[in-house]
Amino acid sequence: MKKLFVSLGIALVSAAFAATAFAQASATANACCTIVTPIGISKTTDMNFGNVATDGTAGTVVLDPASTRTSTGGVTLPVNAGTVTAASFTVTGSEAYTYSITLPGSVTITYGANTMTVNTFTSSPATTGTLTAGTQTLNVGATLNIGSSQAAGAYASTTPFTVTVNYN
Numbered sequence: 001m002k003k004l005f006v007s008l009g010i011a012l013v014s015a016a017f018a019a020t021a022f023a024q025a026s027a028t029a030n031a032c033c034t035i036v037t038p039i040g041i042s043k044t045t046d047m048n049f050g051n052v053a054t055d056g057t058a059g060t061v062v063l064d065p066a067s068t069r070t071s072t073g074g075v076t077l078p079v080n081a082g083t084v085t086a087a088s089f090t091v092t093g094s095e096a097y098t099y100s101i102t103l104p105g106s107v108t109i110t111y112g113a114n115t116m117t118v119n120t121f122t123s124s125p126a127t128t129g130t131l132t133a134g135t136q137t138l139n140v141g142a143t144l145n146i147g148s149s150q151a152a153g154a155y156a157s158t159t160p161f162t163v164t165v166n167y168n
Contacts, residue, residue, distance in 0.1 A: 037134065039093035041165050044137070047118075049144045050084035052077065058148040065124035065139035075146050087140040091165050095134040101127055102164040103140065111153035117145045118157075128168065138163070 049061050052075060059073025067086045071077050091099065106119035120143040129136050140163060 036094040045088040047087035048083045048085045051082035061144040064141040089138040091136045098168045099165045104161040107161040109155040109157045111155040114151040118142045
């Protein structure tokens with residue numbers, strides 16, 4: 001009889017644990033989404049280094065995003081500067097969103113068979129912008145590398161350079 005009570009006790013305890021192990025609970029949740037305005041970028045102004053003179057020695061012209069330029073090496077900046085402008089873009093999208101900026105590595109400008117490289121691009125804002133009222137101006141400068149015996153002429157890129165923006 002004692003064995004029967006022990007067996008019955010074990011069976012009752014096992015049944016209690018089994019009921020607890022199979023107990024379930026549920027909850028529900030809703031799904032939602034907000035579509036934001038797509039980010040966009042459009043060119044306002046092309047980049048122009050203006051008039052540049054060289055004494056036959058290599059050098060550079062650095063054009064900053066504020067359209068201010070400096071020269072190095074055998075390059076001088078004449079008083080008649082010509083048109084000097086950093087590239088300018090308008091970025092649009094959802095208000096108060098931030099975005100990242102990707103600048104090109106380099107672009108080649110040509111005059112006939114003569115070439116120069118434009119590189120070391122910089123921007124303002126530098127790496128991240130904020131869309132105040134859904135828009136922001138993005139200015140881009142760069143460095144023009146002039147060879148030691150660069151031919152005189154009006155140089156231009158045959159392919160435009162690309163600036164990419166993307167929501168953070």
